[in-house]
């Protein structure tokens with residue numbers, strides 16, 4: 001789950017990481033009052049999950065109550081990459097001498113955390129990384145040994161920092177790594193990590209993605225247990241432990257396996273149509289779960305007039321035809337489909353699944369290509 005900046009900073013502050021003092025505001029008046037309380041120069045920041053707020057004009061430097069109210073009013077009317085802005089973070093202004101970049105994320109290929117660091121942080125970091133990849137320092141961390149002091153200092157030296165700056169960076173990085181472990185994060189990114197005029201390090205921005213598989217032991221999930229901005233169907237999918245994502249095309253679909261479903265998305269486009277959703281039931285789904293899944297797809301077709309067909313693809317190995325196709329039968333017995341349903345079934349006792357689907361009025365095809373073409377041109 002992705003966190004807003006103010007939530008991320010609150011968690012980091014509790015773990016002893018230096019972040020600016022700040023207050024959350026939901027109205028221009030609250031933003032104005034916050035500036036008074038912070039006492040002078042401040043920054044008004046749109047709270048959005050997507051990055052690039054600075055370049056979009058959604059980070060404003062203000063000094064008075066009036067300026068904060070104006071900035072707050074303008075930002076609260078904005079949308080950022082499709083998100084409505086509902087909250088502002090008003091922070092005391094940090095005096096920037098230098099902007100660094102620091103992140104810790106999971107390197108899935110290497111199977112361990114990876115630190116990325118760059119002495120040229122700030123809003124142009126993507127360009128720096130693209131044009132001069134050598135300017136970005138990468139270092140893997142052995143999870144059993146943890147990040148050791150000399151390794152953290154080496155990152156600082158590899159960034160080109162020296163003396164007190166290197167020591168400060170090393171210390172900050174050790175704290176950040178401890179937070180990465182403590183919070184079970186997929187990503188912990190600080191950009192910019194500001195070096196102030198007095199040589200202190202402060203996290204001026206923070207991006208945190210929590211690992212939802214750790215929800216059972218992370219207190220934050222008691223505050224918020226799902227990402228904001230999910231559609232009603234996406235929320236229902238989470239509740240039913242299905243990977244469902246709303247898209248805006250014409251073919252609604254489901255399959256048992258993320259790879260299979262991703263291939264369907266490509267094939268639908270190949271045949272000139274567009275997918276209306278992503279939905280993976282996972283391998284070995286029970287009859288009840290398959291029913292829930294098709295229930296979501298039927299609702300999607302019902303609610304979204306753009307949907308022209310439904311496509312089902314089952315690859316049976318750990319899934320049984322009685323479960324995968326049986327669930328479809330159950331869902332169609334409850335809700336008749338507004339649009340034609342196409343399917344392909346492969347694998348163990350596929351013919352049993354095909355027969356069940358045909359009995360429910362589903363048009364079954366021998367190959368994934370033929371089924372997808374039929375659904376795409378329906």
Ligand code: GDP
Pocket residue numbers: 020043045050051052053054055059091092093094095096099122123191192204205206
């Ligand atoms: P992002 O564009 O969504 O990543 O938002 P950031 O929080 O990183 O802010 C973008 C830029 O605004 C930073 O790189 C800084 O240059 C500037 N900025 C943010 N906070 C402060 C601050 O407290 N003081 C100063 N001087 N600049 C800031």
Ligand code: MN
Pocket residue numbers: 122191192205
């Ligand atoms: Mn940033």
